[in-house]
Amino acid sequence: MIVDCHTHWGSVWTKQDGDDPRKWLAVMDKHGVNKAFMFGLDNLHRLDLCRADNDRLARLAKNGGGRLIPFGSAWPQQGPVGVEEVRRCIEDLGMPALKFHPWIQGFSTADGTFGEICGLAGDLGAPILLHDGTPCYSMPEQIAGLARRFPKTRFVLGHSGLLWSWRSALEAARHPNVWLCLCGPHMRAIETICRRADPDRLLWGSDFGFGFADSVRYRLAVFMQADIPPALREQVLGVNPFRLLDLA
Numbered sequence: 001m002i003v004d005c006h007t008h009w010g011s012v013w014t015k016q017d018g019d020d021p022r023k024w025l026a027v028m029d030k031h032g033v034n035k036a037f038m039f040g041l042d043n044l045h046r047l048d049l050c051r052a053d054n055d056r057l058a059r060l061a062k063n064g065g066g067r068l069i070p071f072g073s074a075w076p077q078q079g080p081v082g083v084e085e086v087r088r089c090i091e092d093l094g095m096p097a098l099k100f101h102p103w104i105q106g107f108s109t110a111d112g113t114f115g116e117i118c119g120l121a122g123d124l125g126a127p128i129l130l131h132d133g134t135p136c137y138s139m140p141e142q143i144a145g146l147a148r149r150f151p152k153t154r155f156v157l158g159h160s161g162l163l164w165s166w167r168s169a170l171e172a173a174r175h176p177n178v179w180l181c182l183c184g185p186h187m188r189a190i191e192t193i194c195r196r197a198d199p200d201r202l203l204w205g206s207d208f209g210f211g212f213a214d215s216v217r218y219r220l221a222v223f224m225q226a227d228i229p230p231a232l233r234e235q236v237l238g239v240n241p242f243r244l245l246d247l248a
Contacts, residue, residue: 001238004036006183006205039099043073058093071099076113097127102137109142122152133162144172159184
């Protein structure tokens with residue numbers, strides 16, 4: 001079992017295929033990926049398209065034969081409207097988790113409305129995956145601060161610090177409600193994280209879907225060639241994703 005825990009439905013796919021994910025899933029099929037956490041693109045780049053993109057993700061999941069797990073998003077800049085959109089994604093659209101990109105969306109993790117969203121997500125049992133590894137709003141240390149403030153909420157560092165901040169991501173993962181998605185660090189960093197972090201809170205992802213380029217091949221090859229015990233490799237790829245979403 002392989003679950004890609006970091007993918008997007010980019011606008012190029014909408015233009016080509018509408019709400020039909022078959023060609024998108026064909027890329028996953030080439031690499032033996034069974035399921036994928038799917039995030040949006042429009043909902044992270046355009047406040048005015050956020051609600052429509054959340055609806056699109058829900059439709060894609062229905063059309064994906066049970067293989068796509070949609071993550072909703074919202075914009076804290078909208079205040080109560082943003083908080084309500086989070087509730088709608090979880091309660092009405094049936095999305096099990098949320099994705100935020102503070103760097104692109106342009107809000108601080110210290111934003112008061114985002115704090116409300118984090119608290120609500122914890123109450124509703126919905127993990128929050130965040131882009132991390134780029135200043136000034138998306139550093140692992142800032143997400144660690146959220147983990148301290150909202151201990152009921154599970155936070156996923158979507159890139160484990162990327163190439164430059166993976167040590168900070170490893171430090172952030174000392175918090176029991178912080179998970180790491182191995183989508184961006186180099187091979188040596190992945191090996192170190194797998195040795196030192198809690199093995200029950202590690203995920204893998206490709207960041208596929210912004211365009212048509214096949215990033216699954218590269219990201220999966222890096223992970224598979226890293227010096228990681230086979231049992232841990234299987235756990236990261238096929239067990240932990242379900243544990244994160246309380247589906248195990």
